[in-house]
Amino acid sequence: MMNEARFQIFSGVNTNIWNDVWIPSCESGPVKTLLPIPPQAPQLVQELMDKQNHTWKLDSISTFINNDILQSIRCIPISHSSRPDRLVWPWNSSGSYTVKSGYHRFHARQNTDIASHNHSSHVVSEGVWKTIWKVETLPKIKLFLWRALSGSISTRLALFKRKIAKDPICPICEGFEESVEHILFLCPWTQLVWFGSDLSYKVDPRRISTFDRWFEGIISIPGTSRTDGKFLLSFLSFLCWEIWKARCKFVFNGVSPDPRHVITHARDACSEYLAVISKVDARGSLSPVHQVQGTRWSKPSPSYVKLNLDLPPYW
Numbered sequence: 616m617m618n619e620a621r622f623q624i625f626s627g628v629n630t631n632i633w634n635d636v637w638i639p640s641c642e643s644g645p646v647k648t649l650l651p652i653p654p655q656a657p658q659l660v661q662e663l664m665d666k667q668n669h670t671w672k673l674d675s676i677s678t679f680i681n682n683d684i685l686q687s688i689r690c691i692p693i694s695h696s697s698r699p700d701r702l703v704w705p706w707n708s709s710g711s712y713t714v715k716s717g718y719h720r721f722h723a724r725q726n727t728d729i730a731s732h733n734h735s736s737h738v739v740s741e742g743v744w745k746t747i748w749k750v751e752t753l754p755k756i757k758l759f760l761w762r763a764l765s766g767s768i769s770t771r772l773a774l775f776k777r778k779i780a781k782d783p784i785c786p787i788c789e790g791f792e793e794s795v796e797h798i799l800f801l802c803p804w805t806q807l808v809w810f811g812s813d814l815s816y817k818v819d820p821r822r823i824s825t826f827d828r829w830f831e832g833i834i835s836i837p838g839t840s841r842t843d844g845k846f847l848l849s850f851l852s853f854l855c856w857e858i859w860k861a862r863c864k865f866v867f868n869g870v871s872p873d874p875r876h877v878i879t880h881a882r883d884a885c886s887e888y889l890a891v892i893s894k895v896d897a898r899g900s901l902s903p904v905h906q907v908q909g910t911r912w913s914k915p916s917p918s919y920v921k922l923n924l925d926l927p928p929y930w
């Protein structure tokens with residue numbers, strides 16, 4: 616993800632024109648040149664600055680890069696400051712990397728061609744399996760994720776292939792085949808869940824290929840601290856679980872899924888679970904507890920015993 620960070624230019628003394636990411640219009644890497652760069656060409660951004668007149672001197676590089684990029688450079692204000700240039704994360708307003716902005720950036724840069732993969736044509740990576748067993752979540756949710764990744768939950772598509780269902784169509788939207796990916800991400804009501812969640816994730820159907828590849832992308836977001844990464848995975852696991860439960864309640868009980876309820880249940884269950892395991896950890900060493908933004912969970916009174924039961928088991 617370091618390729619996604621960018622230098623904010625102040626003095627220009629520590630940013631290389633050709634190798635560093637610093638031009639706003641070059642989002643995904645160093646500037647692409649029209650010709651090989653000779654050794655005598657300017658190397659540092661400061662060599663392009665006329666600090667007295669606060670203008671750019673771009674004649675010396677104008678033959679190597681196109682006009683759009685030159686124009687983009689001219690739009691960078693020349694600072695009065697002599698401080699070194701600063702590496703910033705440009706995908707949110709603060710310039711600091713956050714899990715949420717990294718997550719969105721990851722999805723924004725995924726290629727649309729991954730949509731051509733299908734579930735049976737590849738092997739789930741070992742890293743994904745290992746991560747599943749480390750996710751801080753309920754054992755039944757781990758099992759659900761494992762089954763979803765291995766293609767063994769009873770979707771309409773899976774049942775149709777086994778000649779158990781008469782058609783593979785999603786019973787909720789009735790518009791598409793009901794695969795794991797359709798249930799968890801692509802069904803229109805599910806997309807509302809993701810967008811309405813604390814992640815504000817706008818699902819792009821062209822960028823969802825298979826559940827394991829999506830999951831692999833999540834666990835490979837670099838720059839995510841261990842604590843934030845663990846929290847993100849916990850929350851995602853609860854969200855997927857609540858989506859699956861809501862889908863099953865529709866299939867077996869005829870209850871229409873409500874995205875708001877799913878989000879609230881996932882938040883509450885995740886916060887509650889993390890609070891419980893934090894208390895367990897506190898006997899040895901205290902681990903931080905992340906409260907999901909907007910959670911309404913409150914500590915039960917000492918005389919109160921709370922049991923969370925999920926009935927029936929849907930597989």
Ligand SMILES: [Zn+2]
Binds near residue numbers: 787790791797801803
């Ligand atoms: Zn659907």
